[in-house]
Amino acid sequence: MSTPGLHRSAGSPDGLVDTLDGVVDRGWDHTAAEQVSAALEGAGPEAAMRIAAHLQIDLELSRFACEQPSAALLAAMLSEGHGTREVTKGVAGRRSLYAFAAAVCLAVAVPLWLFAATPQASTVGHLIALSDDATWSGTEYRPGDVVKEGQSLRLTSGTAGFVLEKGTRIELIAPAVLQVERSSRVRLRRGAIAARVPEQDIGFSVSTEDGQIVDLGTEFFVEYDVTAGTRVAVAEGQVKAAVFNSDGSQREFVRLTAGRVAQMDRLAETISEVGWAISWDDFAEKVRRSRAGVASIGGVVRIASQAPEVLTELSRQTIDHVVLFTEERGAASAESGIEIEDVRGRRTIAAGSVFDSYLVHFDPGEYSKRPAIGAVTFERPVLAVLYTPDDLRRFDSAVADGVKFSSAEYRGLEPGPDDDIVSVSEDRRTVSFNLRQSMPNFMDQFRILVDASGDDRDVSPPARAADSVF
Numbered sequence: 001m002s003t004p005g006l007h008r009s010a011g012s013p014d015g016l017v018d019t020l021d022g023v024v025d026r027g028w029d030h031t032a033a034e035q036v037s038a039a040l041e042g043a044g045p046e047a048a049m050r051i052a053a054h055l056q057i058d059l060e061l062s063r064f065a066c067e068q069p070s071a072a073l074l075a076a077m078l079s080e081g082h083g084t085r086e087v088t089k090g091v092a093g094r095r096s097l098y099a100f101a102a103a104v105c106l107a108v109a110v111p112l113w114l115f116a117a118t119p120q121a122s123t124v125g126h127l128i129a130l131s132d133d134a135t136w137s138g139t140e141y142r143p144g145d146v147v148k149e150g151q152s153l154r155l156t157s158g159t160a161g162f163v164l165e166k167g168t169r170i171e172l173i174a175p176a177v178l179q180v181e182r183s184s185r186v187r188l189r190r191g192a193i194a195a196r197v198p199e200q201d202i203g204f205s206v207s208t209e210d211g212q213i214v215d216l217g218t219e220f221f222v223e224y225d226v227t228a229g230t231r232v233a234v235a236e237g238q239v240k241a242a243v244f245n246s247d248g249s250q251r252e253f254v255r256l257t258a259g260r261v262a263q264m265d266r267l268a269e270t271i272s273e274v275g276w277a278i279s280w281d282d283f284a285e286k287v288r289r290s291r292a293g294v295a296s297i298g299g300v301v302r303i304a305s306q307a308p309e310v311l312t313e314l315s316r317q318t319i320d321h322v323v324l325f326t327e328e329r330g331a332a333s334a335e336s337g338i339e340i341e342d343v344r345g346r347r348t349i350a351a352g353s354v355f356d357s358y359l360v361h362f363d364p365g366e367y368s369k370r371p372a373i374g375a376v377t378f379e380r381p382v383l384a385v386l387y388t389p390d391d392l393r394r395f396d397s398a399v400a401d402g403v404k405f406s407s408a409e410y411r412g413l414e415p416g417p418d419d420d421i422v423s424v425s426e427d428r429r430t431v432s433f434n435l436r437q438s439m440p441n442f443m444d445q446f447r448i449l450v451d452a453s454g455d456d457r458d459v460s461p462p463a464r465a466a467d468s469v470f
Helices: 014-026 032-043 043-057 061-066 071-079 093-115 278-291 389-399
Strands: 122-130 147-148 152-157 159-164 170-181 185-196 205-206 211-225 229-244 250-257 261-265 270-274 294-297 300-303 322-326 338-342 345-348 355-361 372-380 382-386 420-426 430-435 444-449
Touching: 014 152, 032 278, 043 205, 093 147, 093 420, 122 170, 122 294, 152 159, 170 278, 185 278, 211 250, 229 278, 250 261, 250 270, 294 300, 294 322, 300 372, 322 372, 338 382, 338 389, 345 382, 372 444, 382 389, 382 420, 389 444, 430 444
Parallel strands: 185 205, 300 322
Antiparallel strands: 122 147, 122 159, 152 170, 159 170, 170 185, 185 211, 205 211, 211 229, 229 250, 229 261, 261 270, 294 372, 322 355, 338 345, 355 444, 372 430, 382 444, 420 430
């Protein structure tokens, strides 16, 4: 999956990235310094230059040589892409000095890490969304996992969403590397992100090698590539975008409002506005699909933007997870209303109700005995949860036209305390489930209809005050 406007350079030293990932994940031992030194030598002089460039920005060279750097900081410096752009001002003359200093820092600082006490990092957020095709490099994150200060998230495919402690939501679009420096500050090392910032977190910032973007109440996108520089596009509200000088100090800034885009290049010391390209519309649509009206997921749930053409038995196996497929958005019920068997009893969806449809799919195969336990919280109230084969078939053509489903009677759920359990929370925004498999009913599907009318209407009769369970 590529991000708009980026042309990734070939030949980045992946061996160095993998070595640092492994060392940081398992901790330093007696062979760690030798492994890092060998990997750095194999990566060539560009890696040392990349360290030097970051030393200019993040801390003074003398302090770095004398103090103990954090593992997260050096790992981030080493593991970032090592392609180069032409240096236009004042850097070339210092290359040999910084390369030598970086090598000295490695030789001095790495052994110190073996004996230094590592402070406990504080929690600054947690993962709330993960696409069905998401894969990680290094640490693997699952929905509900916490994100700690200083951690780097390395997403190699798919999309991932997480929320920070003040409510800022970030979508990470692979391939991407993001370091969470503080609860209101992140550094994009590679790839693209979308940030939606609430009022209480105005001042939230995103940094790249080229500059810093400070939120002034907005939703915005940032993409960074070592060869192409940094671009920021504002979807709503405004931001302040500032480019760095070659020595890391702030040079100049522009304020961007909705629909405006800026290109930044630290080495050229330039920042300029560019036009809104069609690729940004594609990027915004990708972000919208990744959110899909879902506030958060938990347990074994993964999100897919649309169902495949065939969704019969074993056509889309989900051995260790459940897929939430996004179906029709903004569908409307008949003028006479629709009577259905909901998890809370027999009900009627009011005439003219507007809803978004989602299909939960679990097909681990006939030999799997592991139950699927998870939850989905939506941004809007749940109108109904359909689980009988008859009700699923009645809605198939309306909300998933063109998809071939199973005609078997076990396609739905088998309610019971020893079988499938589904509940809807009191505020009607969270659906929780525990799906169990038994022959011959080894595939479960159920459909969730979420209010899209904007008036929080419910089906009739109203939901019970307590959670409703099969």
